[in-house]
Amino acid sequence: MKQTEILVVGAGPAGLTAGIYAARSGHKALVLEKSFAGGQMALTSEVENYPGFSEPVSGMLLAQTMEQQAIRFGCDVLNAEATGITAAPAGFEVATTAGPVAAATVIVCSGVKPKLLGVPGEKELSGRGVSYCAVCDGPLFKGREVAVIGGGDSAIDEALYLSNIVARVHIIHRRDEFRACPFAQQRLRERANVTYHLSCVVESVNGTQRVESITVKNLKDASTFVLPLGGAFIYVGWLPNTAWCSSLLALDESGNIKADDRLCTSVPGVFAAGDVRNTPLRQVATAVGDGALAAISAHDFLIGKR
Secondary structure, eight states: OEEEEEEEEOOSHHHHHHHHHHHHTTOOEEEEESSOTTGGGGGOSOBOSSTTOSSOBOHHHHHHHHHHHHHHTTOEEEEOOEEEEEEETTEEEEEETTOOEEEEEEEEOOOEEEOOOOOTTTTTTBTTTEESOHHHHGGGGTTSEEEEEOOSHHHHHHHHHHTTTSSEEEEEESSSSOOSOHHHHHHHHTOTTEEEEESEEEEEEEOSSSOOEEEEEETTTOOEEEEEOSEEEEOSOEEEOOGGGTTTSOBOTTSOBOOOTTOBOSSTTEEEOGGGBSOSOOOHHHHHHHHHHHHHHHHHHHHHHO
């Protein structure tokens, strides 16, 4: 069984920062990540509001740099997924796809996953025109028309990215106004190949082998219309990745981990950082701050036990 002092679950900006601070504090630290470093940040084409960069920086590049920094300070990274957690005499045992890991403390940074739109055809055509990541799949739609469903920062940022690749982006949003950053909205409105469908919702995604069209309903007059297109990119919110630890930790009604101002959870010795906790703002900058604080809180917890 692998053993460590501080186990960080998730290698997004919160997890990688926690790994950096934990290792720099002199602890044996291990970051667990099921896919690749960076989390949602790595799937962002351009990060332009992270302090220290006068020009936008690739989310993937930022993620790789953070990971290299954590490793340089002595933090280990294990490619595996956490599947459960239990209390143990010396701390905690986390079940993973690579075997159990024993840790004196655990920092949960397991992030979020995209929320489904929940309409007919979405699941059936997922990966065949339905996508939740423009950076991953956008180049497959070069020269075609696509839809972006949503009105928050993710939707507007990814629509901006897609507008450089596809023939036309149709943005479908259930409200009259977007919730996204005004600066990003202004940048998008300068693009000539973007069409807006406000106060509209998607009723179905249509196609046999691949997405061929979507059916859209206008909420103001209840009329419907069909948009022929090749892809639908969905950004209607996020769900926290907390199923693996829900039996141990207290969650709020949305499934976020409850944590106090020192990022302590309901279980002493377990901390939560980043998008997975009940936080009013989910940004790279706030995740990094969370990771640093969680690592220092874990350090103080270990010192107190000694």
